[in-house]
Amino acid sequence: MTSSATRTSITVPEAAADPRDAIFDTTEMEQQLGRRAGRASIFVLAISILKIAQQIGSIAIIARLIPPEDYGIFAMALPGVMIALALSNFGLPQAIVQRRTINHMHVSALFWLNLAFASVMMVVLAALAWPAAAYYGEPRVVPVFQVISLSLLFSAMSSQYLSILRRTLRIRAAELSTLVAELLGLAVAVIAALWGLSYWALVLQQLVTPILKTVFMAVQCRWWPSAPHNVRFRDAMGSVSFGGFVAGFAILHRLTEYSGTVVAGSFFTPAAAGLFYRARNLAxxxxxxxxxxxxxxxxxxxxxxxxxxxxxxxxxxxxxxxxxxxxxxxxxxxxxxxxxxxxxxxxxxxxxxxxxxxxxxxxxxxxxxxxxxxxxxxxxxxxxxxxxxxxxxxxxxxxxxxxxxxxxxxxxxxxxxxxxxxxxxxxxxxxxxxxxxxxxxxxxxxxxxxxxxxxxxxxxxxxxxxxxxxxxxxxxxxxxxxxxxxxxxxxxxxxxxxxxxxxxxxxxxxxxxxxx
Known part of the structure; x- marks a missing residue:
């Protein structure tokens, strides 16, 4: 009896917690929530001044290198891109931030689900290029749709890492990574525009920026998901339900935000679409x-x-x-x-x-x-x-x-x-x-x-x-x-x-x- 009991206690050891779960623990943060939120808000407001200067500078430079007619070609593709981006994330990054508790395996499941949704939407967006060209009566939007669709994969990954940093209010790392990536993306766009690539300069910016964000934030997080075959996706279904409605909201929000550009391009001209988009963008x-x-x-x-x-x-x-x-x-x-x-x-x-x-x-x-x-x-x-x-x-x-x-x-x-x-x-x-x-x-x-x-x-x-x-x-x-x-x-x-x-x-x- 004793021997059997001993054997039983040995063969069923107490499960050890995954040390990677500590990355997502907010217990210590909650003890000083007000103070940390205040400091983080101050930092965000300070760095936002730099981001505003960066974007205003971007508008001033790009507007002089690319005329409204050419800018309108890029603007026509953006509604489809933003809707596809919302679908590719499927609201899963928000689930990482919102949940009271979450662990490494759960976040790994969300990462791979996010990447799967992004892959599907990349194909869908590329396929929508021809219907979009027919709707606008503008064949030049076809390759724009197809190239920009590649950015969805990296945007999905960067949003996952961004949510991990935000969950524990590591706002400094998140915002600095974003700022540097956007500055480098702008530099690529300016160089391409100076070379005469017209609206393709904007396409390159849309592609390069999320790639750099992914790299910078992955380095800051020092986290990588477990392999898909080791992940229990069933445990993440609650987050998928929550995230589905968040994604649905994001899609409808994007449709509403860009509906003016779509209507302008449909009722008027590419130049009108460019004017409306740029005014909305600057404001x-x-x-x-x-x-x-x-x-x-x-x-x-x-x-x-x-x-x-x-x-x-x-x-x-x-x-x-x-x-x-x-x-x-x-x-x-x-x-x-x-x-x-x-x-x-x-x-x-x-x-x-x-x-x-x-x-x-x-x-x-x-x-x-x-x-x-x-x-x-x-x-x-x-x-x-x-x-x-x-x-x-x-x-x-x-x-x-x-x-x-x-x-x-x-x-x-x-x-x-x-x-x-x-x-x-x-x-x-x-x-x-x-x-x-x-x-x-x-x-x-x-x-x-x-x-x-x-x-x-x-x-x-x-x-x-x-x-x-x-x-x-x-x-x-x-x-x-x-x-x-x-x-x-x-x-x-x-x-x-x-x-x-x-x-x-x-x-x-x-x-x-x-x-x-």
Whole structure:
């Protein structure tokens, strides 16, 4: 009996934990969640300034090397690329960030599933080249679709590594890797454009950047998945269900974002598509470079608080209000200075983009609030509700674009912006109130009031101040309008004790780093 019992205890040893699971453990981070989230937010805001400068510089250079007609060929392919990219990720990277606990084998399963989805979408996107060419009546988009499809594999891998870094708030490593990769991708595009490769320079940039991101982030993570035959894919099915709705939301979101470019290319000309895309792209720099990187702080932070509604609401208001403090002044400045900005950054060939830029900039005033709500949906695991909202939003925006296009390109931009501000934003707040701790009152405290102030200021500057300085040189116009925006937001900070404290801490952090 004793011998048998001994043999039994020997043959069934206690399973040892995989040491690689420690990479995904957030226990230590949760003990200092507020402090780490604050430091990470400050770093993201600081490096976002560099990213904004990088992208504005990119626009200024590329716009002078590639005319609107050629740029439109590349822009026509982007909607398909972005939808395929959302499908290739299938929302699985978000599952890595959102789950309370996750281990190495689970993440390995998600990695290979992600890569499989990306491979399928790469083939689908390449095959869509011919239908797209027939739709646009432009055969030059065929090879563009086919070459860009290769980027999906590397984008899927880089997004997986990015989520691993974000889960434990390793924001510095994630953002620096992204910045360096994008700078090198821009360098490739500029060199190719100087060699006369036209829109192929943009295609190369779209391909090179995710390859570099994958390499840099893999080095930072020091993690590689287990081989597919060692992975239990069944354990990842819950994440696939969650990720499926996130992917569905991302697809619908991309369809909505790029629907204007598609309608412009269909109703008008490739040049019109290029103008609309570039105006939307330039106006979207502030949210792209500020809000989206901050998701690496918001989602993991809010995910850790999903079981404590009061703490969740308090953190939501804190994070979104601080993000808006950086985002909204830039958006207001772009709206007020749309004419001189287009003249300075893009040159005379793009002058028709100026009125489009004004309306697109007003649209971006909502980005802080809507992005915050999106992060709240994901942090609470409510991807199904987020998907449902996105489907309704697409229908509403498509209707607005179709109605506006009957009256010209500018009318289409106006209809798009007003629909997003006056219809889809209140709808999103209402849906969030049903499934997350965020009520309309909480949203107003975190974003709504600041957004209303920003819209009023943009209107006053664009229609009251900008006409008074039109006769000045372009740089002088930008200085005057920039000073007006800075003055108003300086007063906004001065009258808020919390904002004064945040600004003081940011300045102290910058000074400490400078002395070091």
């Amino acid at each position: 979207g720099i502030p949210p792209l470079r500020l809000i989206i990187p901050l998701s690496g702080v918001f989602v993991p932070t809010l995910s850790r608080l999903q079981d404590t509604p009061e703490e969740f609401r308090r953190m939501f208001v804190r994070l979104i209000s601080r993000a808006n403090l950086a985002l909204l002044p830039i958006a207001v400045f772009v709206a007020a200075a749309s004419d001189p900005l287009v003249a300075l950054l893009m040159g005379p060939d793009w002058s028709e983009a100026a009125p489009l830029l004004f309306w697109m900039s007003l649209f971006t005033l909502r980005e802080g609030g809507t992005s915050g709500l999106q992060f709240a949906f994901i942090a609470c695991g409510k991807s199904r509700a987020l998907f449902g909202f996105a489907a309704l939003r697409l229908v509403l925006v498509a209707g607005a674009l179709a109605a506006g296009a009957q009256h010209g390109l500018l009318a289409m931009a106006v209809a798009y912006t007003l629909c997003e501000l006056l219809i889809t934003l209140p709808l999103m707040v209402a849906v969030a109130h049903r499934v997350t701790p965020i009520s309309p009152r909480v949203f107003l405290a975190g974003s709504g009031l600041d957004m209303i102030l920003a819209a009023a200021l943009a209107a006053v500057l664009a229609w009251g101040v900008a006409p008074l300085v039109t006769g000045l040189p372009v740089l002088a116009q930008l200085v005057v309008l920039g000073a007006a925006v800075a003055g108003v937001y300086g007063v906004r900070v001065a009258i808020s004790k919390d904002l004064r404290g945040d600004v003081r801490r940011v300045l102290e952090s910058v000074l400490r780093r400078a002395k070091a």
